[in-house]
Amino acid sequence: MTDTSSTLRIVWIYPDLLSTYGDQGNVLILRRRAELRGIRTETLHVHSSDPVPVEGDVYLVGGGEDRPQILAAERLRADGGLKRAADRGAAVFAVCAGYQIIGESYGDDADNPLPGVGILDVRSSRGATRAVGEIVADVVPELGVGRITGFENHQGRTAIGPSARPLSTTVKGIGNDDATEGAYQGQVLGTYLHGPALPRNPALADLLLRWRVGEIAPLQPSWGEKLHEERLAAAL
Amino acid sequence: MSELPLRAQLAAALGKGAASLSRATGRGDGSVIGGRVALKVEPDLLAKLARGRRIALVSATNGKTTTTRLITSALRELGGIATNEHGANMPTGHITALAKSPDARIGVLETDEKYLPQVLRETKPAVVVLMNLSRDQMDRASEINLLAKKWRDALAKSETHVIANADDPLVAWAGLGARYATWVSAGQRWKEDSWCCPECGGHLKRDPDPHWECPECGLRRPDTTWSVDNDNDTVTDPNAQELKLQLNLPGDANRANAVIALATAAAYGIHPKQALPRLREIESVAGRYTSVVTNGVEVRLLLSKNPAGWLESFAVLDPPRVPVILSVNAQIPDGKDTSWLWDVDYTVLKGRRVFVMGERRTDLALRLETDGVPFEIADRVDQIIATLKSEQPDITKVDVIANYTAFQQIRTAYGRVQ
Ligand SMILES: [Zn+2]
Numbered sequence: 320m321t322d323t324s325s326t327l328r329i330v331w332i333y334p335d336l337l338s339t340y341g342d343q344g345n346v347l348i349l350r351r352r353a354e355l356r357g358i359r360t361e362t363l364h365v366h367s368s369d370p371v372p373v374e375g376d377v378y379l380v381g382g383g384e385d386r387p388q389i390l391a392a393e394r395l396r397a398d399g400g401l402k403r404a405a406d407r408g409a410a411v412f413a414v415c416a417g418y419q420i421i422g423e424s425y426g427d428d429a430d431n432p433l434p435g436v437g438i439l440d441v442r443s444s445r446g447a448t449r450a451v452g453e454i455v456a457d458v459v460p461e462l463g464v465g466r467i468t469g470f471e472n473h474q475g476r477t478a479i480g481p482s483a484r485p486l487s488t489t490v491k492g493i494g495n496d497d498a499t500e501g502a503y504q505g506q507v508l509g510t511y512l513h514g515p516a517l518p519r520n521p522a523l524a525d526l527l528l529r530w531r532v533g534e535i536a537p538l539q540p541s542w543g544e545k546l547h548e549e550r551l552a553a554a555l
Numbered sequence: 556m557s558e559l560p561l562r563a564q565l566a567a568a569l570g571k572g573a574a575s576l577s578r579a580t581g582r583g584d585g586s587v588i589g590g591r592v593a594l595k596v597e598p599d600l601l602a603k604l605a606r607g608r609r610i611a612l613v614s615a616t617n618g619k620t621t622t623t624r625l626i627t628s629a630l631r632e633l634g635g636i637a638t639n640e641h642g643a644n645m646p647t648g649h650i651t652a653l654a655k656s657p658d659a660r661i662g663v664l665e666t667d668e669k670y671l672p673q674v675l676r677e678t679k680p681a682v683v684v685l686m687n688l689s690r691d692q693m694d695r696a697s698e699i700n701l702l703a704k705k706w707r708d709a710l711a712k713s714e715t716h717v718i719a720n721a722d723d724p725l726v727a728w729a730g731l732g733a734r735y736a737t738w739v740s741a742g743q744r745w746k747e748d749s750w751c752c753p754e755c756g757g758h759l760k761r762d763p764d765p766h767w768e769c770p771e772c773g774l775r776r777p778d779t780t781w782s783v784d785n786d787n788d789t790v791t792d793p794n795a796q797e798l799k800l801q802l803n804l805p806g807d808a809n810r811a812n813a814v815i816a817l818a819t820a821a822a823y824g825i826h827p828k829q830a831l832p833r834l835r836e837i838e839s840v841a842g843r844y845t846s847v848v849t850n851g852v853e854v855r856l857l858l859s860k861n862p863a864g865w866l867e868s869f870a871v872l873d874p875p876r877v878p879v880i881l882s883v884n885a886q887i888p889d890g891k892d893t894s895w896l897w898d899v900d901y902t903v904l905k906g907r908r909v910f911v912m913g914e915r916r917t918d919l920a921l922r923l924e925t926d927g928v929p930f931e932i933a934d935r936v937d938q939i940i941a942t943l944k945s946e947q948p949d950i951t952k953v954d955v956i957a958n959y960t961a962f963q964q965i966r967t968a969y970g971r972v973q
Contacts, residue, residue, distance in 0.1 A: 339693070367758055518921055518925070545921075
C-alpha cells in the first residue's frame with residue numbers, strides 16, 4: 320500500500336511453474352486476512368511468459384520440482400522485475416524451491432551451483448538426505464510471530480550470509496540445516512515450510528500485512544488458529 | 556506354463572502357497588506376499604511368467620484400477636486373462652496375478668507409475684496404456700516431470716505399442732518416445748501440472764481445448780484417431796464411427812477411461828461394438844462408486860486421492876439438494892502432507908450442504924472457510940445420516956468423497972461393500 324494507492328497488490332509469481340504443494344493457499348489467506356480488516360486487495364497471477372510488475376506490495380513465490388525451479392530462476396533473473404520490486408521495498412514471501420531461488424545461489428539436481436535472483440543473502444546446496452515431514456520452529460522474537468508449523472519436503476541445505484538473518488530456530492524437522500529454519504532480510508522472507516505456510520500460520524500472514532500496512536486489528540480466532548494449534552500438538 | 560524352468564515353477568508355486576496362507580490367516584488378499592516369496596527364489600520370475608503372453612500395462616495417476624478392469628472386461632471374449640484386480644500394482648502383485656492364471660494368454664496389469672519402466676523391461680508388453688499424470692502424495696512419490704522422462708526413455712528402448720491420452724501434455728510427451736502409438740483424445744480436466752512444455756519449459760498455448768502447443772519449441776499435441784465427446788456421451792473410433800457410451804460408471808473421468816479401454820480392446824482385435832456392452836457391465840470397482848443404502852438413504856462412495864481426482868468427483872456430484880460429505884486422512888497411504896487440499900477449488904460446492912470429517916477435517920474446515928463454503932463438522936457417516944434424516948425425513952441420497960484410508964474406513968463401516 321505504497322504511495323497514494325489504498326489497495327494491497329498481491330502478486331503470485333509463476334503459478335505455472337511454482338505451484339506444486341498448494342501454494343495457492345498463501346494467496347487466498349493473505350487476501351482473506353486483509354479483507355477481513357477492510358483492506359482492499361488486488362491479486363495478480365504472473366505466468367512465466369509474462370513480465371513481473373514492479374508496483375506490487377506482496378510477492379508470493381511457491382515451490383516446484385527441480386526442472387521448473389531452474390526455469391523459474393532463469394526467467395526471473397532475465398526479467399528483473401522481482402529484484403526491482405524488492406529493491407523498492409516490496410514484501411516477498413518465498414517457500415521451498417522459491418526460497419532457494421530468491422537467494423544468491425542454489426544447487427541443481429547434481430548440486431552444481433546456479434545463480435539465484437539475489438534478493439536474500441542465502442546460499443543453498445543439496446544435502447545428503449531428503450527432509451520430509453512436519454516441521455516446527457520458533458521465529459526470532461523481534462518479528463512477533465511466535466512458533467510456526469508446516470510441512471517440509473526438500474533436499475536443500477541453506478547457509479545464511481551476513482546480510483540476512485535466520486527466520487527461526489528449528490524445534491522439529493530440518494529447515495536450513497537442523498538448527499535454523501528460513502531467513503529474512505528487510506521485508507524479504509524465505510522458508511522451507513512449503514505450500515500453505517500462511518494458512519497454517521496466521522501470524523506469519525499478519526506479519527506480511529503489517530510490513531505493508533502498519534498496525535492491523537486482531538481478528539477473532541477461527542479455523543486457521545485451530546489448525547495451527549492442532550498441528551503443533553500433533554507434531555510435538 | 557509347463558515350459559517354465561523348474562526353478563520358476565517352484566517359485567510360482569511357493570508364491571501361490573504364501574498367497575493362500577495370507578488370505579487364510581486374514582492378513583491380506585495375498586497379492587503382495589505371494590509375489591514377494593516367489594521373487595526371493597527366482598529374481599527373473601516376472602520376465603519368465605510374462606513370456607509368451609500378450610500383456611497390456613496400464614498406468615496413470617488416476618483411473619488405472621478402473622481402466623484395468625474395463626480392459627479386462629472388454630477382452631473377455633479372447634479367453635482367460637491374468638490381471639491384478641486387487642490393485643496390487645507393483646512387480647510382486649504382477650507375479651501373483653500371472654502365477655495365478657498360468658494358462659491365460661493375455662495379461663492386463665495395472666502398473667504403479669514409478670515401476671512402469673522396470674515392468675516394461677521385464678514383461679515386454681504388447682501394449683502400454685497411459686492416461687494421465689498429475690501431482691499425487693508428494694511426500695513419497697516421484698516428481699512427475701522426472702517420471703514422464705523415465706517413461707519416455709523406457710518406451711524409446713522398447714518395441715511396445717503405446718495407447719495414450721494425447722490431451723495430457725506430459726503423457727503425450729512420454730508416449731512420443733515410443734515407436735508405435737495410438738493417440739486418444741480422452742480429455743484433461745486438471746491442467747495445473749501441465750502449463751509448461753515438457754520438452755523446453757515454454758508456457759503452453761492451450762486453446763482451443765484440448766489442443767495444446769509450445770510456442771517456443773513447436774512440440775504439439777499429436778493427432779488423435781479416437782476421441783470422446785463428454786456432452787454427447789459418445790466415442791468416435793478411427794473409422795469415424797460414433798458410438799453411444801452409456802456407462803454405468805459416472806462422470807467424464809470414466810468416459811476417458813472407457814475410450815482408452817476401447818482403443819486398447821481394438822489393439823487386441825475386439826471391435827468397439829463388441830467391447831462396449833462389456834464396459835457397461837461394470838458398475839463399481841473395488842468399492843468405488845458403490846452405493847450403500849442405510850436408514851433409507853442411498854450413500855454413494857467416491858474415492859479421490861489427489862487434486863485432479865477431487866475435481867473429477869465434484870463434477871459427478873448429484874444435484875445441489877444432495878448433501879456431500881468430505882473426508883480426509885493423512886496416513887502413509889494417503890500421503891502425510893495435506894497441502895494439496897489448497898490446489899482444489901471448492902467454490903462449486905456453494906449452495907450444497909457440506910459435512911467434513913476424517914483425521915484432517917480441520918484442514919478441510921479452514922479450506923472451505925477460505926472459499927466461503929458453509930460446512931458442518933462431523934465424526935461419522937451414520938451420525939450425519941441420522942441428523943439429516945431427522946431434519947429432512949424425505950432425504951434419499953448423500954454423496955461421500957474421501958481419500959484413501961478415509962474411504963477404506965467408511966467402506967469397512969458398511970461391511971466392505973463391493
Ligand atoms: Zn517447448
